[in-house]
Amino acid sequence: GIQVEQSPPDLILQEGANSTLRCNFSDSVNNLQWFHQNPWGQLINLFYIPSGTKQNGRLSATTVATERYSLLYISSSQTTDSGVYFCAATGGTSYGKLTFGQGTILTVHP
Amino acid sequence: ETGVTQTPRHLVMGMTNKKSLKCEQHLGHNAMYWYKQSAKKPLELMFVYSLEERVENNSVPSRFSPECPNSSHLFLHLHTLQPEDSALYLCASSQGGAGGDTIYFGEGSWLTVV
Numbered sequence: 001g002i003q004v005e006q007s008p009p010d011l012i013l014q015e016g017a018n019s020t021l022r023c024n025f026s027d028s029v030n031n032l033q034w035f036h037q038n039p040w041g042q043l044i045n046l047f048y049i050p051s052g053t054k055q056n057g058r059l060s061a062t063t064v065a066t067e068r069y070s071l072l073y074i075s076s077s078q079t080t081d082s083g084v085y086f087c088a089a090t091g092g093t094s095y096g097k098l099t100f101g102q103g104t105i106l107t108v109h110p
Numbered sequence: 111e112t113g114v115t116q117t118p119r120h121l122v123m124g125m126t127n128k129k130s131l132k133c134e135q136h137l138g139h140n141a142m143y144w145y146k147q148s149a150k151k152p153l154e155l156m157f158v159y160s161l162e163e164r165v166e167n168n169s170v171p172s173r174f175s176p177e178c179p180n181s182s183h184l185f186l187h188l189h190t191l192q193p194e195d196s197a198l199y200l201c202a203s204s205q206g207g208a209g210g211d212t213i214y215f216g217e218g219s220w221l222t223v224v
Binding site: 031044098099100101102103 | 112152211212214216220
């Protein structure tokens with residue numbers, strides 16, 4: 001099955017800094033999503049982005065499907081951005097069989 | 111609020127107990143899923159239901175028994191669990207089953223087996 005790798009595993013920032021999280025995947029995808037997991041465990045959808053670029057406020061994401069990677073950009077980080085960021089992908093015609101990366105643990109200090 | 115609701119949010123059960131986790135989606139989706147998140151491991155897909163039929167069972171032990179009575183509800187029945195089954199169990203739903211749809215997750219059910 002598809003392999004998903006995320007980097008870096010941990011990231012510590014000061015409030016106001018910018019950051020880039022990376023997701024590499026091993027095969028072509030028809031679904032790629034970025035999630036933020038809050039301290040209570042809920043996975044919050046950030047982007048559905050199998051290809052192209054999207055922006056939502058201080059967050060943006062780019063997926064270059066031909067080169068099998070996706071990037072999540074966080075600008076002007078805030079303490080509320082802390083948590084775990086997951087990239088997950090589905091290849092082929094799988095029924096929502098998202099394969100998750102290991103996640104990036106982001107800590108934003110005031 | 112994602113439109114996917116899970117109950118209970120927290121559950122402590124003994125190894126000989128029988129309990130159930132419940133998931134309800136209010137999004138009109140056709141597919142529902144159970145995922146498991148253990149400490150220090152990536153989220154793992156357990157079961158997939160599409161139009162109330164199970165289309166995926168990802169080598170899950172029989173002590174976990176899913177039930178999907180209709181397209182809006184999904185249960186995970188638990189019996190004779192082991193301490194290593196303690197984890198966060200996440201329910202999710204999507205519009206279709208072709209893999210190209212946004213998947214929405216519930217808040218999760220934290221399970222502790224003692």
